[in-house]
Amino acid sequence: MPPHLPPATLRLRIDRQALAANWRALDRLSGKARAGAAVKADCYGVGVIHALPALLEAGARDFFVAHWSEVADVLAHVPGAQISVLHGVTSGAEAAYALATGVRPVINSLQQAAIWRAAGGGLCDLMVDTGINRLGVSLAELGDPLVKQLSVHTLLSHLASADEDSALNAVQLERTRQAAAAVAHQRLSLANSAGIALGADYAFDLTRPGLALYGGIARSELADHIRQVVFPQAMVIQRRRIGAGESVGYNATFTAAADMETATVSIGYADGFLRCRGAGAALQHCGQNLPVRGRVSMDMVVVDCTAYATLSVGDFVDIPFDLPNVAQSSGMSQYELLTTLGKRFSRIS
Ligand SMILES: *Cc1c(COP(=O)(O)O)cnc(C)c1O
Numbered sequence: 001m002p003p004h005l006p007p008a009t010l011r012l013r014i015d016r017q018a019l020a021a022n023w024r025a026l027d028r029l030s031g032k033a034r035a036g037a038a039v040k041a042d043c044y045g046v047g048v049i050h051a052l053p054a055l056l057e058a059g060a061r062d063f064f065v066a067h068w069s070e071v072a073d074v075l076a077h078v079p080g081a082q083i084s085v086l087h088g089v090t091s092g093a094e095a096a097y098a099l100a101t102g103v104r105p106v107i108n109s110l111q112q113a114a115i116w117r118a119a120g121g122g123l124c125d126l127m128v129d130t131g132i133n134r135l136g137v138s139l140a141e142l143g144d145p146l147v148k149q150l151s152v153h154t155l156l157s158h159l160a161s162a163d164e165d166s167a168l169n170a171v172q173l174e175r176t177r178q179a180a181a182a183v184a185h186q187r188l189s190l191a192n193s194a195g196i197a198l199g200a201d202y203a204f205d206l207t208r209p210g211l212a213l214y215g216g217i218a219r220s221e222l223a224d225h226i227r228q229v230v231f232p233q234a235m236v237i238q239r240r241r242i243g244a245g246e247s248v249g250y251n252a253t254f255t256a257a258a259d260m261e262t263a264t265v266s267i268g269y270a271d272g273f274l275r276c277r278g279a280g281a282a283l284q285h286c287g288q289n290l291p292v293r294g295r296v297s298m299d300m301v302v303v304d305c306t307a308y309a310t311l312s313v314g315d316f317v318d319i320p321f322d323l324p325n326v327a328q329s330s331g332m333s334q335y336e337l338l339t340t341l342g343k344r345f346s347r348i349s
Contacts, residue, residue, distance in 0.1 A: 008346035009235035009266035011316070014050045016349045018227035019213060020058035025225040026209045027059060029196050033203035036062030038192070038210030039074060040086065045272075045341040046214050046230060050349040052077040055213070062154075064208055068094050071103050084125050084154065087135070088112045095119030104153060108135040113146040125154040126183065130175035131168055132160040139175060142182040154206060155185035162194035162202075163218045169198060176204075194218035216334040217324045230338065232319040232345065234267035234283075236311060237300070248302050249294025261306045263290065265317055268299040272340035273319065277330040284318040285311055 027035035037060040038044075043051035052063075056078055063074055066086045074083055088108040089095040095115055098105045099122065106125040107113050116124055126147070129136030136157065141147060157176045161168045176190050188204040193212035195202045197219040211218055215229040240262050248254045248262065265283060267273045278296040282289040283303050290303035290311070305311045320326055323334040330337070 008344070009237060010271060010345045011233050012341065012345035012347045013231040013233070014046055014347060014349035015227070015229050015231065016050065016054040018215065018229045019051060019054045022213050022215065022226050022229065023055055023058040023060055026193070026196055026207065026212055029225065030191070030203045030207040031200045033205050033207050034062065035207045035209055036060060036064060037213055038064045038208055040064060040066040040070060040210070041339050044210060044214045044335070044338040046338065047347045048073045048077060050347055051214070062206060068097055071101055075101065088127070089115045089119070091115065092119055106156060107150060109137055110141055110144055110146045113150055117146070117149060121151065123151050123153045125156055126150060126152045126185070128155065128157045128176070128179040130157045130172040130179065132158055139179060142179060147183065152183060152185040154187045154189050155180060155183055156189045159190065159192060159195045162192060162198060173202060193222070197221040211335060214338055215323055216338065228322060230321055232321055232341070233316040234265045234319055236263045236313050236315045236317060237266045238264040239305065239311065239313060240264070247294070250297060251295060254294040260304060262293060262302050263305045263311055265301050265303060266299065267301055267319060268297045270298045271342040271344055272337065273301060274330070274332065274340070276332060277326065281320065281329065284320065285315060290317060
């Protein structure tokens, strides 16, 4: 028998109730449209194992991943789930896998349409690029015979700037309507999380929230509806006394002005706590602020705990994860904060 693994020194509490409530709020805000769920990148780092059952229970039925490698994990938790693969089919092997799993590719180009047809085809989704210029067939290509012969379940487009009051939003809305008039389809889908906040015009039949499910706030209109889902904590692994004039961490970027006490905490940039999240930031314990001192290392960060005599090895400190605030102070996006969380957290829900 392998030895029993001791408890992790990094943990991620996932509030399933908050996640389910976020999906229901987004479904409600989607009006007559249903809300789906973007579950790519292991549910934005939250963990498919924890997030998918909550989403399913809340009522989500339409799931979006980016890679074929993400399909099996989703199917394991939701057998028979409606899954769409956003990257579509770039090879016959991917098309064969789609057919074998019953998962729909999102066709993104005439080349992909040809690959899908050569593989035998069948029901698929179709992405129309209305202005993000990333993936998707152009409006001009919609009349192409390769597109005409597709059997389109969901016709999609994707907003480039839904989190801003950009003129591009209305342009993309209008082009989406043009696309819908040009291609036979069962359902039409445009809005991501931020797009849901743009109003009923953008919702069509199906919305595709991702970020907001996991507690991200893409537009201020959503702030009152979205709850924090992810709560990271890391353990104190050493407490030290540092004399005046001593420095802390790589490259000695911090020097103690006076004698002080520090705690070394078991989280680093390998856990998504990048250097930009250390500067000027503080961790917390029982509501007390523990300012970060010196550079963030790969596996550790040092905090000032001079004012907090009882903080000891084995205590868990809270890592700030109010996504809009941490994004603002670190310069990372809310998406990056979630998806860089890493594998060393013991996820609890
Ligand atoms: C990731 C993604 C979404 C979800 O977007 P959020 O901004 O996270 O809500 C929706 N649609 C497509 C095509 C995506 O790639």
